Every structure is written in structure tokens, then in C-alpha cells.
Amino acid sequence: MKVAIIGASGAVGQEFLRVLDEQQFPIDELLLFGSSRSAGRKYMFKGEEFEVRELKHNDDFKGVDIAFTSAGAGTSREFADTITKYGALMIDNSSAFRMDEDVPLVVPEVNGDDAFNTPRNIIANPNCTTIQMVVALKPINDISKIRRVHVATYQAASGAGAAAMDELVAQYADIAQGKEPVVEKFAYQLAYNVIPHIDVFQENGYTKEEMKMFNETRKIMHEPELSVSAMCVRVPVMRAHSEAVWVETERPISPEEAREAFSKANGVVVVDNPSEKQYPMPLFVAGKDPVYVGRIRKDLANENGLSFWVVGDQIKKGAALNAVQIAQYILSHNK
Ligand SMILES: NC(=O)c1ccc[n+]([C@@H]2O[C@H](COP(=O)([O-])OP(=O)(O)OC[C@H]3O[C@@H](n4cnc5c(N)ncnc54)[C@H](OP(=O)(O)O)[C@@H]3O)[C@@H](O)[C@H]2O)c1
Numbered sequence: 001m002k003v004a005i006i007g008a009s010g011a012v013g014q015e016f017l018r019v020l021d022e023q024q025f026p027i028d029e030l031l032l033f034g035s036s037r038s039a040g041r042k043y044m045f046k047g048e049e050f051e052v053r054e055l056k057h058n059d060d061f062k063g064v065d066i067a068f069t070s071a072g073a074g075t076s077r078e079f080a081d082t083i084t085k086y087g088a089l090m091i092d093n094s095s096a097f098r099m100d101e102d103v104p105l106v107v108p109e110v111n112g113d114d115a116f117n118t119p120r121n122i123i124a125n126p127n128c129t130t131i132q133m134v135v136a137l138k139p140i141n142d143i144s145k146i147r148r149v150h151v152a153t154y155q156a157a158s159g160a161g162a163a164a165m166d167e168l169v170a171q172y173a174d175i176a177q178g179k180e181p182v183v184e185k186f187a188y189q190l191a192y193n194v195i196p197h198i199d200v201f202q203e204n205g206y207t208k209e210e211m212k213m214f215n216e217t218r219k220i221m222h223e224p225e226l227s228v229s230a231m232c233v234r235v236p237v238m239r240a241h242s243e244a245v246w247v248e249t250e251r252p253i254s255p256e257e258a259r260e261a262f263s264k265a266n267g268v269v270v271v272d273n274p275s276e277k278q279y280p281m282p283l284f285v286a287g288k289d290p291v292y293v294g295r296i297r298k299d300l301a302n303e304n305g306l307s308f309w310v311v312g313d314q315i316k317k318g319a320a321l322n323a324v325q326i327a328q329y330i331l332s333h334n335k
Pocket of ligand 1 (some may be wrong): 006008009010011012013033034035036037038039044057069070071072073075093094095128158159160162163227314315318319
């Protein structure tokens with residue numbers, strides 16, 4: 001298997017190197033790509049050194065089987081033809097193709113079989129906040145159709161990339177030394193703050209991130225009528241997103257029934273013992289594969305409502321791991 005990682009120097013690209021190793025993904029040859037900024041940089045994989053090449057419109061992708069792209073939507077759009085023209089399957093982490101009808105949007109626990117319909121040799125990896133939410137919604141939807149979802153997110157700094165993590169660390173250090181913190185990656189200082197603004201605002205008052213949760217959830221779950229109203233908030237957490245979720249189902253579901261469905265679901269771990277102060281938190285979920293669910297309870301404002309708390313490592317399950325799992329799904333189901 002000849003595998004390429006595009007955006008190797010980034011937060012997600014670096015995670016790809018770790019996940020491919022952890023998952024023992026069958027790789028005979030590995031190629032790393034980036035812009036001219038990171039070209040020439042070297043990274044270790046399984047004890048070997050690999051040098052980043054500059055991504056160009058050339059024949060570098062001849063013979064590549066799978067290309068994991070995480071270099072932003074503009075790069076994905078510009079280089080999709082170059083990457084796929086010799087048959088490589090592009091599994092793309094950006095938002096470039098997610099809503100295109102001829103590109104499947106896949107979370108293996110929910111709609112793995114969609115990965116076999118790839119007329120353009122492209123599969124899109126959903127937005128990170130959507131991935132962890134749909135993994136948790138699926139077992140509930142299986143027992144009673146979900147009519148409505150309300151969600152408030154608490155999103156880590158790393159969701160905005162490697163430089164954003166550095167900025168948060170630097171802000172705390174600068175403030176501790178009495179210096180004015182540098183603000184570049186977020187609209188405001190994130191240290192000691194929360195920012196109710198992720199991605200750009202749309203005409204309807206929602207942000208693009210919030211509309212991704214609305215549109216992508218429908219596509220992944222094959223539920224075109226499902227309503228999702230999201231409020232996406234950046235918090236000064238380094239890694240792993242948290243989500244408070246309220247769902248309305250066709251029939252009332254008890255917390256016990258939901259807990260049982262979550263515990264049997266693929267990719268979900270239930271941590272829900274409030275009397276022992278046990279619930280998922282980003283500090284402890286960072287670096288882990290599954291999506292963690294806790295605080296499962298009745299929604300007191302809705303007879304058919306259920307409320308729960310979902311935490312997932314958005315660089316891992318929300319990006320690199322989900323993409324690798326898509327590739328594994330295709331290899332293991334081999335249709
Ligand atoms: N961070 C997350 O939690 C997360 C989750 C899901 C999806 N994503 C998506 O994954 C993508 C990468 O995000 P990230 O967080 O890893 O960002 P990042 O840390 O800022 O990394 C961006 C990567 O893209 C590369 N790149 C930029 N322009 C390029 C070009 N013209 N040609 C080749 N490579 C180029 C960069 O290489 P240089 O170093 O050479 O500039 C770098 O490796 C984005 O589309 C993002 O929306 C991120």
C-alpha cells in the first residue's frame with residue numbers, strides 16, 4: 001500500500017503519522033507533502049525518517065493508493081485532480097467536497113457503506129464536531145428516530161490548527177509575565193475567555209461551523225428532515241471537543257434505555273456515574289480513540305427529550321482516526 005499524507009506538518013498531519021502507526025495500517029511506501037514552507041522538513045515514522053515534498057501539479061501521485069489530505073479546503077480543491085488522476089483514493093479532511101452529491105461523507109460507525117460510492121475517487125471526512133456527535137446520535141436514532149437536535153459545543157484551541165495551540169500557550173505565558181498577549185488565530189484572546197464564534201458568520205446569524213453540523217449530520221445519517229440547531233463555542237482547552245446535546249425522539253426514551261444503547265454502540269464509551277464524579281472531560285479524553293458519553297438524563301423541557309454530554313478527541317476521531325478508519329473499512333469489507 002502506497003500512502004500519501006498531504007499537510008504532514010499540521011496538527012492533523014502529525015496525528016496521521018501517530019494513528020497510522022498505532023493502527024498498524026499496512027504501508028509499504030509513505031510520501032509526505034506540504035507547501036514550500038515545510039518542504040524539506042523531516043518526520044519519523046516507524047523508526048524511519050521521511051522528508052516532506054512540496055505539493056505540486058506533477059506526477060508524484062502515480063502509484064499512490066490512498067492520499068490523506070489535511071491542508072485546508074483551498075489546497076484540496078486545487079490539487080484534487082492531481083492527487084486522484086492516477087487512481088489514488090483521496091480521503092479529505094477539509095470542507096471542500098463534503099456537501100458535493102458525488103462525494104460520500106463518511107463516519108464508519110454510522111454510514112460506512114457510503115465509502116464504496118466514489119465516482120470522483122474522493123471521500124470526505126466530516127467536520128470534527130459533527131463526527132463525534134453522529135457517533136453518539138446513531139444508537140439513539142436506531143431505537144427511536146431523532147426529530148430534533150440542539151447542541152452547544154465547547155471546542156478546543158487545536159481545532160484551529162497547530163499555530164492556534166501555540167497561540168493559546170503563548171497567551172497564558174505572556175499574561176503571566178504581564179505582557180500583552182498576541183491575538184492572531186482567534187477573533188479575541190482565548191486565554192481566560194470563551195469565544196462564541198467559530199468560522200465565519202452566515203446570513204442567517206449562524207456560523208459556518210454551526211451550519212456544517214446542520215447539513216453534514218443530515219447527509220451522514222441519511223435523514224434529510226432532521227433539524228440540528230448548533231451553538232459553537234471556542235474554549236481555552238488544548239485538545240478534545242465537548243458537546244452538550246439535547247435530542248427529541250419520536251417516542252420517549254428513558255436514560256436507562258439510552259445508556260444501554262450507548263454502551264452497545266461501536267466507538268462509544270459510557271462514563272456516567274455522577275455520584276462518583278464520573279463523566280467525560282477533554283483533559284482525560286485527549287489522545288483517546290472512542291467518543292465518550294455521560295450525564296445521560298431526561299430533558300426536563302421536553303417530554304420526548306434526552307440530554308447528554310459527548311467528548312471526543314477532535315484531531316483523532318474528529319480527523320485522522322476517522323479517515324484511517326474509512327480506509328480500514330474499505331479494505332476489510334472489500335466489496
Ligand atoms: N485541527 C483539527 O482539529 C481538525 C479537525 C478536522 C479537520 N481539520 C481540517 O484539516 C485541515 C488541516 O487542519 P490542521 O488543524 O492540521 O491545520 P494546520 O495545523 O494549520 O496545518 C495545515 C497543513 O496544511 C499544509 N498546507 C497549507 N497550505 C498548503 C499548500 N498550498 N500545499 C500543501 N500543503 C499546504 C501546511 O503545510 P505547511 O507547514 O507547509 O504550511 C500544514 O501541514 C483543515 O482543512 C482543517 O479544517 C482539522
